[in-house]
Amino acid sequence: MREIRGAVIEAAGRPTSIETLRLDDPRPGEVLVRMTASGVCHSDLHVRDGDWERPGPIVLGHEGAGVIEAVGAGLDPSVVGRAVALSWYAPCLRCRECQRGRQWLCQGSPSLRHRQADGTTRLERADGSPVLAYLSIGTFAEAQVVPATAVVPMPDGVPPEVAALIGCGVSTGVGAVLKTAEVPAGSTVAIIGLGGVGLSCVMGAVLAGAGRIVVDVSRAKLDLAGELGATHWVQADPSNPQATVDGIRGAAGDGGPDFVFEAIGTPTTIAQAVAALPPGGTAVLVGLTRFGEVASFEPFPFVDGGRRILGSNYGSAVAAIDFPRYADAYLAGRLPIERLIDRRLPLDDLEDAFDRLRAGQAARQVVVFD
């Protein structure tokens, strides 16, 4: 048992407060990780702002990296001291989807319940009441006990902030392009929304050898995407959604881009992604909407033109295999992940980071721990 500081929300839609909590020792199948960095992803903000119902009290954060401090009984103690990235979807390794290699669809993951595999939590308040960990890893905390299957060792030389981003934004965006959509070289792709996820789609499209059109309301984001290798840009005006569709189609030529990646999660931008497709084109939905929201499109031209829509969860990641691959691509200079980081902050400034993210002003902000 030790004391740690973590960012807790009482329930979805409530602000975070930094609390001192008690963290129990890891049990069999669990690992104690001292956190080194945690990115601030819009999926944390969705919970913070009440877009998604989640149980509480809960420590937020799901894009984390750290160092293994201890392992539960039965695990190899030689891994203590290893730098790791954390997966926010710890696979059970037993369900049908895990068995067929589609761990991003695991139906038995403890992450679905924000608890450890045995259904309990290792965190509690001073009065002994339990505190959950978002997606079983709750990375806005100085340390956490997490499922062993959430822990992926990183190669030497990967900075903590980069490892953290591999834990969500990079795997989600790069994987959407390379794994979910399997974009062939020579295709044209458009990416709507250039936060950490959309900018990672841009990096994925560069790796795939595809032409890149980027769309955002923010000029600064478009400039950053240009530095990462975007070839054309469209500055979106939310009051004129059709102009964005026309801009994407015009930049792509040939009737529109082969793939459109939506990395925001609003009904309007999802509809834009579908509307910008030429016959045979594919919209890849990566952004996550508020619970209950519905997007719509006209079915006749969609069906008549043989178009497709794909949902992409976690970039179809198998963390144990894909995280080290993305890390190697970073080390080889082919995935400039550090360019996405525009702010490092202490845990105490998390609410300010959420304000900046909500205003669309952030690329990727990363909480760093001493």
Ligand SMILES: NC(=O)c1ccc[n+]([C@@H]2O[C@H](COP(=O)([O-])OP(=O)(O)OC[C@H]3O[C@@H](n4cnc5c(N)ncnc54)[C@H](O)[C@@H]3O)[C@@H](O)[C@H]2O)c1
């Ligand atoms: N599918 C997954 O597995 C998965 C994983 C992680 C995150 N997500 C989701 O992906 C989405 C993006 O996450 P993020 O952290 O990159 O978010 P973000 O807030 O950093 O980025 C969103 C971007 O969209 C831009 N934008 C907003 N409205 C726009 C409009 N009308 N037209 C054009 N651009 C607009 C903003 O300026 C911003 O750059 C979120 O919904 C998040 O929950 C999904």
Ligand SMILES: [Zn+2]
């Ligand atoms: Zn995320």
Ligand SMILES: [Zn+2]
């Ligand atoms: Zn499973």
